[in-house]
Amino acid sequence: MAKSWEEINARIAAGEAVVMTAEEFGVLAADEGVSAAARTVDVVTTGTFGPMCSSGAFLNFGHSDPPIKMGAITLNDVPASGGLAAVDTYLGATEPSVTRGIEYGGAHVIEDLLRGRAVRLKATGPGTDCYPRTEIDTYVTLDDLNQAYLFNPRNCYQNYAVAVNSGDRALYTYLGTLLPRFANATYSSAGALSPLLNDPTYRTIGVGTRCFVAGAPGYVAWEGTQHNPNQERDENGVPVGPAGTLAFIADLKHASHEFFSAATFERYGVSAFVGIGIPIPVLDEDLAATLALTDADLSATVFDYGVQRRSRPALGRVTYAELRSGQIEIEGRPIPTGPISSLPVARRIAAELKRWIAEYRFTLTPPLQPLPQPGSQGVKPLEIRSEEAI
Amino acid sequence: MARRRLDLTFPPRQATKAITYHLVKDFDLVPNILRAQIQPAQEGRMLLELTGSAEQFEAGVAFLRAEGIGVREAASDICLDDERCVVCGLCTAVCRPGALTLAEGTAELVFDKDKCVYCEACVVACPRRAVTLRF
Known part of the structure; x- marks a missing residue:
């Protein structure tokens, strides 16, 4: 049994496609077998909604009269890049406010824009013959902007670490507060709903894949930064730690604050919960076999963040079913768990994408270019060198 | 009888004093320690529920303050x-x-x-x- 992209898209266009979320597909495959499920279902939808620091937006403000070549740009006191053309900027999600610190950052500005709120734009300029203005102080809304699009260099991590803390003081991390002496464990993945865990070798997800990005129809723009297909994999070929990543592009004007929500992690910094959903065509039984994997089949590696080095010691592997039960056992010790990636919102995204396919005939795009495959590249470290050592 | 929750902050030098003993013996208050993190030579914190008469409660709080302990009403x-x-x-x-x-x-x-x-x-x-x- 094999289906082509064209056949599946024809069924979507005709309103005849059978679409299920990855969780629903897992249940069907358990009941009827992978082969039968693969024959029945055309598309499986996935979803994830977790903190994804490497996110942000390109904005174009339009020209004032007289015009200004903007530098030292702030939006609600959050610095944005002045290193582009006169009235273009890139606002990074993790940039903290100069007045409020990490309580309000780039992600909060983006969320405010999505909520329709006016944002205060301030900038200075050198004053040139073509851009004579040297200062500007005004308010802009999302509607006022010529272009506003998310460009997130690293989202949608294919699996992630489970964090614990062996030390004797609490640690404040991007995985939340880690209580001392193994008093808790946090994790961040949508597990069975996670896009890249459903297509572990990137057969259907690549550059140009049309998908759900923060509530808007968007695209996979490129491999994400630190994309690491060489991560260790289990017997199903699924990575057991942080592996592949994706970069996304989408129109901010069609996104929603429900699926792009600013976050402040205590004593760590600003981030953004970003909602991503990717539809996966059920091309054949091999693909169906990984689509059918459940939280009980998918696992993550536990790392001790109490060791504050690049390479933290691994303390074992646990399944997402164990993590979701609220308690795991590491070296004979029971540890309460808590997630940082929202399962209820991940489910909403997978359901929303299913609705898009049914109601809007949202067809699927085969990769224009594949992502780097397992065996092709890993992640390089940054070495600290002196000028003499170059 | 009243029951109130206090959020106590202990300066490092105070961390070893038997505060709850004095609240019981000297003020007839019933303490219930809801949460405490007190280590020698570090600032400590205790979430303490006290039950007793209004007068005893006020006297107990005055004693805690006199001992250099930060006292504030805990969230209700x-x-x-x-x-x-x-x-x-x-x-x-x-x-x-x-x-x-x-x-x-x-x-x-x-x-x-x-x-x-x-x-x-x-x-x-x-x-x-x-x-x-x-x-």
Whole structure:
């Protein structure tokens, strides 16, 4: 049994496609077998909604009269890049406010824009013959902007670490507060709903894949930064730690604050919960076999963040079913768990994408270019060198 | 009889003094330690519930202040802002008494107020600032 992209898209266009979320597909495959499920279902939808620091937006403000070549740009006191053309900027999600610190950052500005709120734009300029203005102080809304699009260099991590803390003081991390002496464990993945865990070798997800990005129809723009297909994999070929990543592009004007929500992690910094959903065509039984994997089949590696080095010691592997039960056992010790990636919102995204396919005939795009495959590249470290050592 | 919750801050030099003993013996107050983190030579914190008459309570608080202990009324209510909450579940990871949990199956947030000791760990941990205190 094999289906082509064209056949599946024809069924979507005709309103005849059978679409299920990855969780629903897992249940069907358990009941009827992978082969039968693969024959029945055309598309499986996935979803994830977790903190994804490497996110942000390109904005174009339009020209004032007289015009200004903007530098030292702030939006609600959050610095944005002045290193582009006169009235273009890139606002990074993790940039903290100069007045409020990490309580309000780039992600909060983006969320405010999505909520329709006016944002205060301030900038200075050198004053040139073509851009004579040297200062500007005004308010802009999302509607006022010529272009506003998310460009997130690293989202949608294919699996992630489970964090614990062996030390004797609490640690404040991007995985939340880690209580001392193994008093808790946090994790961040949508597990069975996670896009890249459903297509572990990137057969259907690549550059140009049309998908759900923060509530808007968007695209996979490129491999994400630190994309690491060489991560260790289990017997199903699924990575057991942080592996592949994706970069996304989408129109901010069609996104929603429900699926792009600013976050402040205590004593760590600003981030953004970003909602991503990717539809996966059920091309054949091999693909169906990984689509059918459940939280009980998918696992993550536990790392001790109490060791504050690049390479933290691994303390074992646990399944997402164990993590979701609220308690795991590491070296004979029971540890309460808590997630940082929202399962209820991940489910909403997978359901929303299913609705898009049914109601809007949202067809699927085969990769224009594949992502780097397992065996092709890993992640390089940054070495600290002196000028003499170059 | 009144029952009130206090949030006590112990300066490092005070951390070893038997405060609760004095509250019982000298002021006839019934202490219930809801949460404490007190280590020698470090600032300590205790969430203490005291039961006793109004006069004894006032005298007990005056004693604590005279001993150099920071005393403030602990929060009496925790409010969850459903509009801000994205149900990530991170608060459940720091809630030691198990007042905040995720429902089995739906993974929706469940708050059992009876188990809450008002330690405020969730207030600090919530990345959406969706948990606030009411005094």
